[in-house]
Amino acid sequence: MKRRTLIQWIAALPAVLPFARLRVFAQPRELTPEAVAFLHEIAPTVLPASIAAAQLRTAVEKFVVWTRGYREGVALAHGYGHPRLQKSGASPVPVYLAQLSSLEADARARGGRWSALDPEARRALLDAAFVKAGVRNLPPRPLGQHVVADLMAHFFRSSEANDLCYHAAINREVCRPIQITTRRPAPMS
Amino acid sequence: MAVHETDVCIIGGGITSAMLALKLSELRPSLRLTVVEAGRSILDVQNRGRYRERALEYGEHPWPEDYIEDQQAAGIISMTMAVGGLALHWGGACNRFSEEDLRLKSMYGLATDWPIEWRELERYYCEAERRLHVSGEPSPHPEDARTQPYPQGPIPLSYNLQLLKAWAEQSGLKFQSLPMARNLTPFDGRGGCCVYDTCGEVCPSGARYSPDFTFRQLTQPKKIVLHDRTLVRRLVLDDRRATIVSATGVHQDRPDETIEYRAKKFIVASGYCWSSHLLLLSANARFPNGLANSSGLVGRYMNGHRFINASANIDDQTYPGQNMTHSLISREYFRCRADRPFVRHDTRVWESSSGRNPRLRTPDGKLLLGDELMADWRSRTKGSSVRLRAYVDVHPSADSRLTLDASKKNRHGNPMPKIEHHFDEPTLARQAATKEHVLGVFGALAKAGNGRVVNTSDGDYLDHPGGGCRMGADPATSVCDSFGRTHDHENLFVVGAPTTPTGGCTNGTLTFVALTLRSADEIARA
Numbered sequence: 248m249k250r251r252t253l254i255q256w257i258a259a260l261p262a263v264l265p266f267a268r269l270r271v272f273a274q275p276r277e278l279t280p281e282a283v284a285f286l287h288e289i290a291p292t293v294l295p296a297s298i299a300a301a302q303l304r305t306a307v308e309k310f311v312v313w314t315r316g317y318r319e320g321v322a323l324a325h326g327y328g329h330p331r332l333q334k335s336g337a338s339p340v341p342v343y344l345a346q347l348s349s350l351e352a353d354a355r356a357r358g359g360r361w362s363a364l365d366p367e368a369r370r371a372l373l374d375a376a377f378v379k380a381g382v383r384n385l386p387p388r389p390l391g392q393h394v395v396a397d398l399m400a401h402f403f404r405s406s407e408a409n410d411l412c413y414h415a416a417i418n419r420e421v422c423r424p425i426q427i428t429t430r431r432p433a434p435m436s
Numbered sequence: 437m438a439v440h441e442t443d444v445c446i447i448g449g450g451i452t453s454a455m456l457a458l459k460l461s462e463l464r465p466s467l468r469l470t471v472v473e474a475g476r477s478i479l480d481v482q483n484r485g486r487y488r489e490r491a492l493e494y495g496e497h498p499w500p501e502d503y504i505e506d507q508q509a510a511g512i513i514s515m516t517m518a519v520g521g522l523a524l525h526w527g528g529a530c531n532r533f534s535e536e537d538l539r540l541k542s543m544y545g546l547a548t549d550w551p552i553e554w555r556e557l558e559r560y561y562c563e564a565e566r567r568l569h570v571s572g573e574p575s576p577h578p579e580d581a582r583t584q585p586y587p588q589g590p591i592p593l594s595y596n597l598q599l600l601k602a603w604a605e606q607s608g609l610k611f612q613s614l615p616m617a618r619n620l621t622p623f624d625g626r627g628g629c630c631v632y633d634t635c636g637e638v639c640p641s642g643a644r645y646s647p648d649f650t651f652r653q654l655t656q657p658k659k660i661v662l663h664d665r666t667l668v669r670r671l672v673l674d675d676r677r678a679t680i681v682s683a684t685g686v687h688q689d690r691p692d693e694t695i696e697y698r699a700k701k702f703i704v705a706s707g708y709c710w711s712s713h714l715l716l717l718s719a720n721a722r723f724p725n726g727l728a729n730s731s732g733l734v735g736r737y738m739n740g741h742r743f744i745n746a747s748a749n750i751d752d753q754t755y756p757g758q759n760m761t762h763s764l765i766s767r768e769y770f771r772c773r774a775d776r777p778f779v780r781h782d783t784r785v786w787e788s789s790s791g792r793n794p795r796l797r798t799p800d801g802k803l804l805l806g807d808e809l810m811a812d813w814r815s816r817t818k819g820s821s822v823r824l825r826a827y828v829d830v831h832p833s834a835d836s837r838l839t840l841d842a843s844k845k846n847r848h849g850n851p852m853p854k855i856e857h858h859f860d861e862p863t864l865a866r867q868a869a870t871k872e873h874v875l876g877v878f879g880a881l882a883k884a885g886n887g888r889v890v891n892t893s894d895g896d897y898l899d900h901p902g903g904g905c906r907m908g909a910d911p912a913t914s915v916c917d918s919f920g921r922t923h924d925h926e927n928l929f930v931v932g933a934p935t936t937p938t939g940g941c942t943n944g945t946l947t948f949v950a951l952t953l954r955s956a957d958e959i960a961r962a
Contacts, residue, residue, distance in 0.1 A: 295810045313493060322497045324637070328897045330515040332505065335494065374803045377796075385796040388495060396796070403794040403809065409757050412794070412813050419757025420492065422630040422641075425620065428594040428758045 274341045276315075282347045283311055286398060288361050289350070292369050293399050298411065310401045313389060314340055339391030346394045350376060410435060438695045442470035442661065444959065445683055445699035447668045447714065448706035449473030450521020451945065452932030452952040454647035454654075455567060456705060459953055461659040463960040469660040471651075472685060472697060474667040474710075475518035478502060479648050485640040488632065498638035499524055504688075506846045507667065509709050511838075511855030513897060519664050520648040521707060527636040527761060528616040528644040529943040530570040532561050534579065534770040536780065537940045540831070544778050546862055547831040548937050551909045551918040552954075558583060560950035565615075568645045568949065569623050572615030577767055588620050591629070594758040596787040600822060601764055603752055604785050606884035609877075611764040611785065615946075617645035625649060635761040663687075666695060669850060671702060671718040671727055671928070679927045680727070686848065701959060703920075704905075704930045705952070708738070711934040712838045712904035713853040728905070728922035728930070733915050735838035737906050738855055739831070739939035740898025744781075744871060746824040746878045747790045750887035754820040756789035769826075769877070770941065778866060779873045780829035782942040783881075788823035791890065792816050824881065824889075826874045827899065829941035833860040838904050857898050900944035902933035919958035920951070931955045 278286070290303050317340070323333045353372050354361045361369065373395060377383075380393035388404060389397035402408055406419040415432035444460060446453050449471055457469055478499055491498040502518035514522050535554040540547040562584040565572070573590035574582060590613035593601060601611050618635065619642075621628040626649055627641030635644045642649060654660045668685040683697040704711045712735040716726040726734050766783040794813040797803055804812050836858040840851040859867075875892060882889050908914025911923035914937075920929040932948040940947065 291806070293805050295807050297807050297810070316490075317494065318496075321494075322501070322503070323495045324491065324497045325503065325515040327636075328513050328895075328899075330512065332503065332515060335496065370803055370805060373805065377803070382796070385794055388493065399796070399805075399809070403813075406757065408794070408810075412810060413755050413817060415755050417755045417757040419760075420633045422632055425592055425629050425631050425759070428631055429592045429598070431595045432755045432758070 274338065275344060276338055276340055278311055278314055278340060278343060282344055283307070285347050285351055285361070286310070286394070289395060290398070292361075292366070293373070293395055294402050295411070306402045307398065310389075310398045313401055314338075314343065336391065339389070339394070339397070342391060343394035343397075346376065346380070350395070438693060440470065440661075440663070440695060440697050441468075442697065442699045443468040444470070444701045444703060445697045446471045446703045446705050447683060448521070448704065448710065449475070449519040449647075449651065449662070449664065450705065450707055450932075451523035451526075451647045452707075452948055453521070453705035454650040455564070455949050456703060456931060456952050456956050456959070457654055457660050458567070458650050459956040460960055461654060463956065465659075467960075470663065470697060470699070471660055472663045472666050472668050472683070473519050474504060474507060475516070475664065476501060477519040477648070477651070477662070477664045478524070479519070479652055481642060481648075484638050484642075488634055488638050488640050491634070491637055498634075504667075507852070509713070509838075509853035509855060510841065510844070511853075511857070512709050513899070513901060519651055519662065520646055523945065524646050524648065525637055526646075526945060527943075528618050530565065530568060530572065530615045530617050530946040531765065531782065531942040532558075532580070533940040533942065533944075533947050534767070536771060537829075537938060540938060543774060544772070546778060547860065548906075548908070548913075550937055551907055551914075557950060557954070560954045561946065563953050564946050564949040567953070568617040568946070569619055570615050570617050570946075571620055573613055575612060575767055576610040577770075579771060580767060586615065591616055591618060591620065591759075591762050593764075594762065594787070596754040596756070596758045596820075597762065597764060597785075599752045599754055599820075600785050600787065603750055603822075603885035603887070604764060604766070604881055607877075607881045608884075609766045609768045609783060609881070611766045611783075614763045614765045614784070616762070619643040619645075625653065631759055633757075633759060633761050663695075665689070667848075668697070668714060669717065669848060671714065673718075673720055673722065673727065673925075678722075678925050680925055691847065701927045701929065701962070703955075703959065704928070704934075705932060706934075708901045708904060708933040709838065709853055709855065711930050713840070715905070715930075716838075716840055717850055723924070728915050728924045728928060730924050731912055731915060733834070733906065733913070735904050736834050736836065737832045737903045737937065738836045738838055738857055738901065739903040739936060740857065740901035741827040741939045741941055742830050743895035743899055744826050744828060744874045744892065745895065746875070746889050746892040747788065748822045748824060748878065748882040748887045748889045749791070749819055750822055750882065750885050751819050752885070753818070754787055756787055756792065756821075758787065760787055762786075765942075767942075777869055778862075779870050780941045781826040781870075781874055783877060784825045784827075785881075786823040786825075788821040790821040790823065792821055821890075822882075822887070824878050826877070827941050827943070828870055828874065829938075830863045830898075831860045831938055832903060833858045836903070855901075857901075898939065900933075900939060902936035902939055902944060902948070905930040905934040906937040907935040908937065918954075920955040921958065921962075929955060929959060
């Protein structure tokens with residue numbers, strides 16, 4: 248191979264190699280330890296602080312597990328009546344990381360760590376972040392629009408939160424003997 | 437070309453196919469039965485729990501790859517095409533129609549009568565309930581008398597439904613536990629109900645009947661041959677006689693190789709959409725409008741029922757999430773006096789959390805976080821929300837059609853179906869009065885319990901669709917006889933939903949199965 252041909256061949260590589268795909272593979276698939284730590288810091292603001300600290304920690308850990316379990320390109324529920332084929336999109340993790348970085352930077356700009364801000368400052372930051380991400384309502388489940396809204400959805404849409412709200416052991420969608428459902432749910436201790 | 441010889445070739449692998457194959461294998465064990473289904477088999481019951489978890493957590497479809505992307509129709513209600521069909525993810529409701537459905541013409545001068553006596557159909561309802569292991573209780577209405585008890589007692593009413601029953605019956609209507617094909621205890625290789633409460637998506641225990649269990653029972657001891665992922669594209673007519681000699685199709689992995697199924701009898705068990713579609717696709721020089729279509733009615737009188745929804749708020753305190761897939765039903769308005777304006781519908785009641793879910797913002801836009809959000813949610817849980825729905829009896833016109841859409845073709849070049857529902861003149865004329873009546877019933881229910889209806893909506897499709905190959909005694913006005921035998925071809929049957937002349941006013945699956953079990957007797961005899 249002539250030297251010029253070799254140079255031309257190397258120069259053409261970007262056009263033929265699947266760099267777009269490589270870029271996708273290069274995207275982080277997991278929240279970084281720093282991001283998880285920041286989520287733990289945010290959790291008492293957005294989840295009920297009245298639940299035990301261990302429960303708060305568990306809620307964040309479950310959400311992190313959710314992000315790890317996300318699969319791309321999988322058929323979503325088709326629906327009934329007017330069915331439509333939709334597939335799951337790209338992992339939300341890269342967006343989540345950017346949103347957490349942004350929140351952290353906003354907090355610093357207001358004078359310090361997230362937990363050091365007063366509640367109204369935190370609310371204002373989240374309000375702006377949700378508006379920017381197009382989050383209007385609590386998502387029915389994490390949808391990848393905003394990491395904090397998704398953390399909230401993951402908790403507040405759970406059977407555990409339903410029980411907490413009603414102060415009753417309803418155990419929605421939890422496998423249990425059908426006879427239990429014939430009785431008024433026991434109050435939560 | 438691969439050739440497969442059999443005695444009976446059943447095209448389609450849904451609930452009617454399963455019931456037909458099961459019964460034929462019992463009545464005529466020596467018959468060679470072949471079921472050909474376009475979709476794939478999803479028989480991994482052991483993975484259902486995981487599929488359910490992913491559906492709840494990620495919104496994933498709980499029946500992986502249960503569709504064929506280019507084999508879809510405009511106007512269908514589900515994309516599912518797999519062994520088990522739509523009944524893989526049905527709710528399990530097993531309501532019977534009533535005698536009025538079979539006598540609309542003679543009792544009310546509307547639509548048409550079915551060519552079956554109620555007493556005979558009732559026997560097959562009993563058989564369908566036995567085979568699906570339906571859990572239910574007798575209706576409080578004497579007109580709904582049964583000749584056999586349900587195979588299981590009713591699904592126990594949750595605490596919520598007990599409250600709602602007491603509330604709803606203050607209106608004077610009588611309600612009962614919805615009959616469902618749901619095991620209360622393990623039965624027939626399926627588990628007992630443990631209230632996963634995702635009946636309409638996937639049931640991990642198998643308590644809610646789905647046809648994949650029947651196909652497993654039939655294929656493992658080789659009582660039938662099941663060819664999945666094989667699309668039948670055409671029925672082929674004998675050169676001289678009006679009988680079908682073969683069905684030709686292709687396997688998904690070998691699209692260039694035609695498979696020929698030769699059989700003595702062909703049963704089209706492909707549901708409300710694909711049955712008519714196959715007959716129309718099979719047009720030839722002698723039947724240029726499609727097989728079984730000398731009446732011109734294949735693909736016509738497509739039916740189903742309309743529905744009207746409402747939410748009501750009441751004072752009684754319920755706890756949403758106890759058993760949201762179970763419900764109450766009133767059959768009060770299955771009957772209509774002949775001297776009154778015609779209106780027929782069922783009335784259903786569910787527990788609900790509508791309007792009582794957590795929210796992110798107050799009505800004035802304030803962002804709610806943490807304890808505030810929980811407090812706001814809690815403040816809105818006093819009393820209860822109730823979900824109400826009525827399936828309304830509407831009748832199709834001849835223009836309610838399935839046609840071949842030349843602009844949409846599958847990978848093989850076959851035009852895909854297009855379904856457009858249209859009502860007959862009397863149905864259109866009474867629509868406003870029907871809606872007023874149903875909303876009046878909802879209003880009376882709410883009011884009797886110190887409640888109020890807070891919103892209403894109309895369904896924008898017809899549920900439990902059927903038709904397209906309607907049965908009748910007259911070959912000029914129907915496609916097949918009461919057994920589903922086509923008038924034009926003595927060895928070609930259509931079973932289940934497509935044969936129904938009208939769509940009733942309650943869930944149709946049990947009726948589709950009962951009709952199919954009756955067809956099975958005739959197919960075994962013939």
